[in-house]
Amino acid sequence: MKAKSGGGKASAVAAANIAFIKYWGIRDERLVLPVNPSISMTLRSCLSRCTAELLDDGAETQVFLRTESGELAPAPDGFANGVREQVERLCEWAGESRSMRIAAHNNFPTGAGLASSASGFTALTVAVLGALGREVDPTEMSVLARRSGSGSAARSVFGGYVEWPAGESEDAGHGVQLAPPEYWDLCNVVAIVDPRPKSVSSREGHRLAPSSPYYQRRQEELPGRLEIVRRAIAARDLELLGPVIEKDAVELHLVAMSSRRPIFYWQAGTLAVLEAARQLRSQGVQVYCTIDAGPNVHLICRPEDEEAVAETVERLAQVEFVIRDRVGGPPTLDDRHLF
Amino acid sequence: MKAKSGGGKASAVAAANIAFIKYWGIRDERLVLPVNPSISMTLRSCLSRCTAELLDDGAETQVFLRTESGELAPAPDGFANGVREQVERLCEWAGESRSMRIAAHNNFPTGAGLASSASGFTALTVAVLGALGREVDPTEMSVLARRSGSGSAARSVFGGYVEWPAGESEDAGHGVQLAPPEYWDLCNVVAIVDPRPKSVSSREGHRLAPSSPYYQRRQEELPGRLEIVRRAIAARDLELLGPVIEKDAVELHLVAMSSRRPIFYWQAGTLAVLEAARQLRSQGVQVYCTIDAGPNVHLICRPEDEEAVAETVERLAQVEFVIRDRVGGPPTLDDRHLF
Numbered sequence: 277m278k279a280k281s282g283g284g285k286a287s288a289v290a291a292a293n294i295a296f297i298k299y300w301g302i303r304d305e306r307l308v309l310p311v312n313p314s315i316s317m318t319l320r321s322c323l324s325r326c327t328a329e330l331l332d333d334g335a336e337t338q339v340f341l342r343t344e345s346g347e348l349a350p351a352p353d354g355f356a357n358g359v360r361e362q363v364e365r366l367c368e369w370a371g372e373s374r375s376m377r378i379a380a381h382n383n384f385p386t387g388a389g390l391a392s393s394a395s396g397f398t399a400l401t402v403a404v405l406g407a408l409g410r411e412v413d414p415t416e417m418s419v420l421a422r423r424s425g426s427g428s429a430a431r432s433v434f435g436g437y438v439e440w441p442a443g444e445s446e447d448a449g450h451g452v453q454l455a456p457p458e459y460w461d462l463c464n465v466v467a468i469v470d471p472r473p474k475s476v477s478s479r480e481g482h483r484l485a486p487s488s489p490y491y492q493r494r495q496e497e498l499p500g501r502l503e504i505v506r507r508a509i510a511a512r513d514l515e516l517l518g519p520v521i522e523k524d525a526v527e528l529h530l531v532a533m534s535s536r537r538p539i540f541y542w543q544a545g546t547l548a549v550l551e552a553a554r555q556l557r558s559q560g561v562q563v564y565c566t567i568d569a570g571p572n573v574h575l576i577c578r579p580e581d582e583e584a585v586a587e588t589v590e591r592l593a594q595v596e597f598v599i600r601d602r603v604g605g606p607p608t609l610d611d612r613h614l615f
Numbered sequence: 616m617k618a619k620s621g622g623g624k625a626s627a628v629a630a631a632n633i634a635f636i637k638y639w640g641i642r643d644e645r646l647v648l649p650v651n652p653s654i655s656m657t658l659r660s661c662l663s664r665c666t667a668e669l670l671d672d673g674a675e676t677q678v679f680l681r682t683e684s685g686e687l688a689p690a691p692d693g694f695a696n697g698v699r700e701q702v703e704r705l706c707e708w709a710g711e712s713r714s715m716r717i718a719a720h721n722n723f724p725t726g727a728g729l730a731s732s733a734s735g736f737t738a739l740t741v742a743v744l745g746a747l748g749r750e751v752d753p754t755e756m757s758v759l760a761r762r763s764g765s766g767s768a769a770r771s772v773f774g775g776y777v778e779w780p781a782g783e784s785e786d787a788g789h790g791v792q793l794a795p796p797e798y799w800d801l802c803n804v805v806a807i808v809d810p811r812p813k814s815v816s817s818r819e820g821h822r823l824a825p826s827s828p829y830y831q832r833r834q835e836e837l838p839g840r841l842e843i844v845r846r847a848i849a850a851r852d853l854e855l856l857g858p859v860i861e862k863d864a865v866e867l868h869l870v871a872m873s874s875r876r877p878i879f880y881w882q883a884g885t886l887a888v889l890e891a892a893r894q895l896r897s898q899g900v901q902v903y904c905t906i907d908a909g910p911n912v913h914l915i916c917r918p919e920d921e922e923a924v925a926e927t928v929e930r931l932a933q934v935e936f937v938i939r940d941r942v943g944g945p946p947t948l949d950d951r952h953l954f
Contacts, residue, residue: 489836490829490869497828526877530829530869538865540890544883544933551879594883 285329286406287614290398290607292322292384292391293431293438294464294566294574296505296521297498300528301485303442308427309449311485312498313441315505316431317462317576320604322384324395327614328363328403331375337363342381342614351380359400362424366404369420376404379614384599387473389541389570390466391432397424398432402607414606418450425479435605437509439502457603460512463582465563465575466599467589469545476539478569481532488535494527514578518564521576522553525566532569543571545594552589561585624668625745626953629737629946631661631723631730632770632777633803633905633913635844635860636837639867640824642781647766648788650824651837652780654844655770656915657796658803659943661723663734666953667702667742670714676702681720681953690719698739701763705743708759715746718953723938726812728880728909729805730771736763737771741946753945757789764818774944776848778841796942799851802921804902804914805938806928808884815878817908823874830870836863853917857903860915861892864905871908880909884933888912891928900924 294317299310331337339356340348351359359378367374380400386392401421405412412420414433422430422440430450431438436457443449485491501520508517532539546567553565553575563577563585577585582600590598633656638649670676678695679687690698698717706713719739725731740760744751751759753772761769761779769789770777775796782788824830840859847856871878885906892904892914902916902924916924921939929937 489832490866493828493832523873523877527829527873530873534862534866534869538862540886540893542886544886547879547881547883547886554879 283409284407285327285613286403286609287325287327287612288399288402288406288607288609289323289325290395290402290432291319291604292324292395293318293428294391295428295568296517296566297502297524298528298568299427299440300482300531301491302427302482307449308422308425310427310440310442312495313439313502314428314431315437315439315454315502316428317437317464317603318432318435318457318605319464319601321601322390322395322466322599324380324382324392324399325612325614326378326380326396326399326403328400328407329377329615330407331377335375337375338377340377340379340615342379348379348615358425362397362400363404365423366401366420367408370405370408370410372408374408376407377615381614385468385471388468388471389474389568389572391428391568393426394428394432397421397426397429398607400424401429402609406609415450419447422449433607436603439506454506454509457605460509460603461579462514462603463577463579464601465577465582465586465589466601467545467549467573467575467592467595468597468599469543469549469573469594470571471596474541474570476541481539481569484535484537484539485531488531490534491531494531497527514562514564514576518562518576521566522564529567541567541570543594545592546571546573548592548594549573549575549589552592556585556588622748623746624666624952625742625948626664626666626951627738627741627745627946627948628662628664629734629741629771630658630943631663631734632657632767633730634767634907635856635905636841636863637867637907638766638779639821639870640830641766641821646785646788647761647764649766649779649781651834652778652841653767653770654776654778654793654841655767656776656801656803656942657771657774657944658940660940661729661734661805661938663719663721663731663738664951664953665717665719665735665738665742667739667746668716668954669746670716672713674714676714677716679716679718679954681718687718687954697764701736701739702743704762705740705759706747709744709747709749711747713747715743716954720953724807724810727807727810728813728907728911730767730907732765733767733771736760736765736768737946739763740768741948745948754789758786761788772946775942778845793845793848796944799848799942800918801853801942802916802918803940804916804921804925804928805940806884806888806912806914806931806934807936807938808882808888808912808933809910810935813880813909815880820871820878820908823876823878824870827870827874829873833866833870836866853901853903853915857901857915860905861903868906880906882910882933884931885910885912887931887933888914888928891931895924895927
């Protein structure tokens with residue numbers, strides 16, 4: 277990846293990803309190294325865009341979000357601080373002492389368990405390095421994106437199906453592509469039961485995870501599940517993939533609901549969608565659910581079943597709307613700047 | 616307990632109970648011995664009534680339910696068979712070879728996770744022994760009621776607060792009263808989110824329980840939790856009792872949702888009531904939830920908070936109605952026969 281012409285300013289687009297086996301629990305919070313490996317599918321339509329521009333020396337890094345009206349507004353402090361730290365980290369890595377103007381935008385609900393931080397920090401990392409004129413291979417980009425604090429950004433740097441091993445060291449903590457997007461055309465119908473930001477952050481969830489009496493047991497289950505998911509992706513076998521990802525997602529939430537203090541990400545609509553998926557399966561439709569740290573449900577299915585799945589969950593009273601997404605590619609740089 | 620005058624026919628009333636620490640998993644299905652001890656509160660208003668009358672020799676035992684219109688109708692086969700087996704068991708125990716006419720009625724939803732089998736089989740056992748003119752002390756009654764197949768009937772034989780140890784032998788499997796009802800006036804506001812019979816029986820749930828990867832871990836937690844509940848009852852300390860019973864109820868369902876196959880008793884309304892209880896607590900109301908094998912939520916609170924709790928959950932769209940119940944006494948015999 278390389279900055280487009282017009283050095284000093286770059287825009288990047290990166291997609292969210294949906295984890296089939298999720299990480300829940302962090303081994304090293306500073307280095308952002310997870311307790312367990314995770315495997316995800318990078319999406320096509322849930323996108324974050326970021327524009328980064330170098331500022332003159334002496335200025336402070338400024339962070340903006342594009343609002344619904346299309347204007348830029350100063351970002352809330354928490355988000356702005358995370359962005360500033362990542363900009364500083366990347367400049368330091370590049371050996372430059374610079375500040376930047378940053379603008380960001382998501383085309384999907386933010387902070388609602390849809391991996392908006394993965395896509396957002398990947399887009400930021402790609403845009404900043406673009407503005408600095410640095411060429412970086414995806415492996416190094418993955419390490420740098422991960423350091424933002426959003427571990428799953430390590431996966432959004434790649435398209436298709438991606439594993440993020442529980443790297444033992446700083447440099448080993450990067451994603452690895454298991455298969456490109458064109459290898460297996462899977463759909464992700466996202467049932468949005470609540471688009472608002474979740475009340476407990478994933479970061480807090482990772483911290484609390486080991487306090488659940490059931491945490492260790494899930495960890496013991498994971499190596500076998502990861503192996504099944506790898507095999508299922510290699511064989512493009514949804515009937516092999518589906519049950520294990522649905523099981524693991526439910527159990528991640530069981531760990532959350534039994535951590536001290538308990539975290540209830542599930543809402544009424546979450547259960548309604550899980551039940552709808554069981555009903556669809558009883559009618560022969562291959563559809564399996566997974567749920568990130570939030571109330572919304574991702575229904576993984578084949579393209580020929582996408583409409584039936586989407587229409588079924590759209591009819592549920594507790595579903596606000598549905599996003600029809602698919603497997604997608606890696607982040608890209610372009611010239612469609614946000615300012 | 617003894618049959619009233621008019622030997623050969625007796626009517627009994629018994630109450631459901633709500634377990635603070637539940638049993639989930641059965642050690643001996645034939646003897647109905649649980650894997651772990653349980654502790655419950657016998658209720659006052661969720662009642663089963665049963666009338667038993669000896670028939671002339673040679674007749675078959677007949678089983679009726681009183682319908683909503685007040686008529687008696689033949690009971691469905693599954694229920695009738697369970698009743699017939701218990702009648703035979705009790706007659707055999709009494710050394711008599713008799714058949715009976717049985718009629719039963721619950722004043723609350725049946726098979727919906729409200730321990731209707733505990734109250735129903737306790738009432739049946741008391742009525743049948745009454746019709747047989749047998750005096751039985753509560754300890755022996757508890758053993759006999761348990762053998763019906765509804766283990767928690769072992770607890771409904773006693774009023775107040777009752778422990779059912781994981782008896783090592785047939786005769787050790789009886790309830791023990793920890794405190795009488797007047798010792799501690801606790802309320803149980805039952806939020807009915809679905810009054811229909813649950814789709815997976817408790818019996819099936821007990822069978823599947825050990826297949827959950829988290830089953831064993833919950834078992835390890837139980838001795839400590841049971842001890843806290845005993846201490847909390849002795850000290851009438853709701854702040855000590857509440858967190859542990861809510862935690863254990865949620866985790867029982869976590870085991871159910873992760874057993875192979877998974878059982879989802881929770882419905883949308885279940886989560887809504889759990890959330891409402893957390894909100895009430897954040898406002899200083901001492902209220903704690905427990906959930907039997909079903910979607911409905913029992914909110915345990917003090918009498919001075921009963922109205923606030925009931926009104927709050929009644930307002931929830933997913934709550935069909937509320938039962939205001941309290942701690943109650945043991946089963947009784949009377950002459951209000953169902954036929």
